Amino acid sequence: MHRFANPARFAQLAAAATPWGVALTALLFVAGLALALFASPPDYQQGETVRIMYVHVPAAWMAMFVYVVVAAGSASALVWRHPLGDVIARAASPIGACFTLMALLTGSLWGKPIWGTWWVWDARLTSVLVLFFLYLGHIALLHAFDEPSRGARAAAILALAGIVNLPIIKFSVDWWNTLHQPASISRLERPAIDPSILAPLLVMAGAYFAYFVTLLMVRVRTELASAKLRAFRAALAAQG
Amino acid sequence: MSGILRFLEMGGHGGFVWGAYAAVALVLLVLGLISWLDLKRSEGELKRMEARLPGRSRPVGARNRA
Numbered sequence: 001m002h003r004f005a006n007p008a009r010f011a012q013l014a015a016a017a018t019p020w021g022v023a024l025t026a027l028l029f030v031a032g033l034a035l036a037l038f039a040s041p042p043d044y045q046q047g048e049t050v051r052i053m054y055v056h057v058p059a060a061w062m063a064m065f066v067y068v069v070v071a072a073g074s075a076s077a078l079v080w081r082h083p084l085g086d087v088i089a090r091a092a093s094p095i096g097a098c099f100t101l102m103a104l105l106t107g108s109l110w111g112k113p114i115w116g117t118w119w120v121w122d123a124r125l126t127s128v129l130v131l132f133f134l135y136l137g138h139i140a141l142l143h144a145f146d147e148p149s150r151g152a153r154a155a156a157i158l159a160l161a162g163i164v165n166l167p168i169i170k171f172s173v174d175w176w177n178t179l180h181q182p183a184s185i186s187r188l189e190r191p192a193i194d195p196s197i198l199a200p201l202l203v204m205a206g207a208y209f210a211y212f213v214t215l216l217m218v219r220v221r222t223e224l225a226s227a228k229l230r231a232f233r234a235a236l237a238a239q240g
Numbered sequence: 241m242s243g244i245l246r247f248l249e250m251g252g253h254g255g256f257v258w259g260a261y262a263a264v265a266l267v268l269l270v271l272g273l274i275s276w277l278d279l280k281r282s283e284g285e286l287k288r289m290e291a292r293l294p295g296r297s298r299p300v301g302a303r304n305r306a
Contacts (some may be wrong), residue, residue: 008261042251047251047253047254048250048251048257049250049251049253049256049257051257052256052257052260055260055261055264056260059264094271095271098267098268098271101267102264102267102268103262105260105263105264105267106260106263106264108258109257109259109260109263110260112256112296113253176266211268211272215271215272215275217277218275218276218279219278219279221279221283222275222279222282223286224279225279225282225283225286226282228286229282229285229286229289232286232289232290232293236293
């Protein structure tokens with residue numbers, strides 16, 4: 001496993017795996033959308049608007065999961081100075097920001113017909129908005145310094161400090177009285193969702209995950225190529 | 241025809257449902273496209289740079305790190 005942590009070897013492996021990732025992502029999206037739009041029944045209370053759940057919930061899950069990836073990459077770069085840690089955090093952060101934006105947009109489009117409002121400042125929605133700002137702050141810090149390593153260090157510290165927001169998002173619906181519903185899927189209990197609705201949800205979650213892994217490989221390759229270019233330019237500048 | 245229209249109507253909430261799917265598709269496609277174009281641009285630039293400096297797969301003074 002450790003040998004794949006070598007940046008050059010990782011780039012090689014990622015280049016070979018990317019077409020497979022694209023194919024798997026497309027396949028899962030086609031299956032997920034077919035199940036979500038055609039096979040699953042309308043909800044007895046929410047009617048057809050329940051179909052928004054199939055794009056909203058996986059986006060929210062991925063928004064939090066990607067943040068864990070960003071924080072883990074940041075920790076490995078800060079503590080062990082692993083070169084891939086920074087690269088992974090840098091590559092994953094915009095993907096996480098997009099998943100969070102998707103969760104916020106689709107949540108708003110779901111909230112209007114169900115709650116009667118586009119937005120409320122309840123604990124779940126606000127903590128997800130904070131997550132979005134954390135991602136934006138992370139991306140801004142990465143680009144705020146002329147010396148990339150200084151930006152990466154500042155961004156890594158922010159990513160690690162921001163991890164405290166994840167349990168707040170997860171448990172906000174239990175700790176506070178929120179308009180947002182509590183979790184319907186738990187690791188410890190049987191899901192409170194009918195299998196006809198759970199199946200498309202899980203397939204769409206798989207599609208989002210495959211999309212993330214594939215895009216992460218593409219972006220890591222870009223970051224590695226950019227780092228090599230920076231080193232080339234620095235060497236050329238040093239030669240005069 | 242009426243079946244398709246009923247499907248598109250989504251019980252009177254078509255704007256919300258299709259709006260959510262369109263927003264997701266737009267974000268995923270734009271991010272994917274930008275990332276792919278960035279990769280092609282960086283790799284192309286790297287190839288041109290390596291061609292300018294033949295015989296060097298790694299820049300002078302660069303260690304084996306990203």
